[in-house]
Amino acid sequence: MTINTLILLMGFFVILWKAEIGTQDIIEALKQPPDNLESIYHLNRDYEIIMEETSKGIILPHNIQKKLPVEIHNAKRSINMSKTNKDIGLLEKIDLIKYTIGFSINNLSYQIVYSLGSNLKLFIYLFFIVLIFELLIIIKNISKGSKMIKKTLKPLADLTEVTKSLNAEVSSMASKADGTYIKDLAGVISNIDANRLDSRISVDSSQNELKDLASAINDMLNRINDSYQSQVRFVSDASHELRTPISVIQGYVNLLDRWGKEDQKTMQESIDAIKSESENMKVLVEQLLFLARGDNETIQLYKEVFDSCEVVNEIIHETQMIDKNHNFEIDLNKPAYINADKQLLKQAIRILVDNSIKFTPRGKKIILKVVIKENHVHIIVQDSGIGIDPENLPHIFDRFYRSDESRARKTGGSGLGLSIAKWIIERHEAYFEILSRVDIGTRITIVFPTAKSLES
Incomplete structure (x- = not known):
């Protein structure tokens, strides 16, 4: 797009x-x-x-x-x-x-x-050719996705062949496991495909020799199914998020086509709306690309030892220049050295600060602290906002999760910011501590192990 x-x-x-x-x-x-x-x-x-x-x-x-x-x-x-x-x-x-x-x-x-007629028509023809080329690329990517699923399920097919071979060996042995159970096992595995990943193998109490094998297969199926369903949800949620701004842009384009050519007010309103929705789509696509690269482990971390107080101070200085509606309070315990990627850490902290701004009423206070406790650096972002319900706390780092859709529409955002922050912090072997009370506020703490300064 x-x-x-x-x-x-x-x-x-x-x-x-x-x-x-x-x-x-x-x-x-x-x-x-x-x-x-x-x-x-x-x-x-x-x-x-x-x-x-x-x-x-x-x-x-x-x-x-x-x-x-x-x-x-x-x-x-x-x-x-x-x-x-x-x-x-x-x-x-x-x-x-x-x-x-x-x-x-x-x-x-x-x-x-x-x-302009002849030039515009020539450009339209060329642009139509480009769209056809893009459609061919999309069809090719769909074909690649099908091949990837087959590749994912290939271990199951291989396991089926091994089981059939094992069945042939056991069937020749005079034992209580006469081969019937293994035949059943092979049949169940053969019937599992991308549309039936929720199928599981059942082994009764008389089949002790097959319990470990069935348990291992079921565990592998659980992992494959969880990964597959996660990808399906991610694609569905991303499509849903992109559908809204595209619909808005299409609506205003139609409005411009009907009345905007003669009505300056309608034209300006449409241009402003299209610019806003385009910017929202740009941010959303950048966040999706970040998470996709993160899932593929293609993001490189450039770690260095630095004072985390400097990063927090930079963020507050930048935020105060663009947000005059909140009171910012700083409490920095210098120096607080950590070993991290400075730009990625700055991105994670800025996500927390932006969330605090969105959900804190005008005139209220937002506090940023850096504290050293027990050989750990605590970077704290605390607001005086609407808070988070206890039942929503376990899900706030889920992708596209927003606890209150009506508030989300007012404040904006796609529900990906905290997912990105979590990815960044976990790659630094750090973790979050969260304390929140409804209508009182939320305190999110990033806990890093301390690092020795380069001078020492």
Whole structure:
């Protein structure tokens, strides 16, 4: 989604740039006007010159106009569509889109009109080809996922073959285990696939020689099923979280298409909403990528010995510059040396501080402390917020978990922040201590083993 958005924006900007380049010679010729405009018009037949400003289309923002190549004082650039029959097709409507530059030279008003239709249609065709290519990549990834499941279940298939071989050996022995039980065991294992990972092997009390084998198989099935269900939940939750901002963006795009071209208020409201939802999607995708890389163990930790008080002090200084609605109190027991990745630790503490800000009323106090206790550094973030119910405490580090959806909608967030913080802290062999009371506040403590300073 992000790449496609960038392609659309870059393509549109390139089309405007091309239109601007062609106007440079015309503007230079207008500065020394001939007896009539016909000779100027023939400089480039793709452009039309009007001796007055008549178009009132969508005016480009000033920041975009400054980045375009033609520099002319008080130029008004706009995009509009000629009025036409509503029954014509989409491609015919695209042909009617015009790009205009209005300006004044020698006390005369001019408007240069350039048809964007052919360029836009070419870009749409190319973009459609890119979308087809992306669809092929998605289909290929789905195929890879199927192969991965088969690879995961391959140990079970191998175990089935071993069991069948064991059955052949035992069946030849005159014992109370006449091979019937092993045949049953092999049959159960053969029937287990991705859709039946919850199946388990049952061994009765008379089969003591098979109990350990069945128990080991059941334990392996439990681990595979837990991992598989976790991935399914993760994909489902991620899809659900992305569906909402996409729906909002689509709604405002439709609103712009219907009424926003003529209504400046509607257009600005739509632009603000699309920017906000795009930023939310960007944050969510970055969090998902972080967790995916974390699950694959591809994130490198660059540990060093440093004073954790310095990191806490930096976070408070940065936060106070952007949040004037809360009172921040600092209590730092310097020095408090730890061996950690400074950037990742800063990210984890900032997540805790951001949560405290979200759930603490205006004017209330947020406390950050660094304390040394029994050869451990305690980094404490304490707020005066809404608190957490006891039954919700065991789940606050679960991915996409939010104890109160109505509060989550007001404060924002995807429910991934604490999951990221937990991953970071656990990779440093540290842990959390949490104390929370409803309507009083929450105190979260990160406990690190102390480290000797480089100086000592």
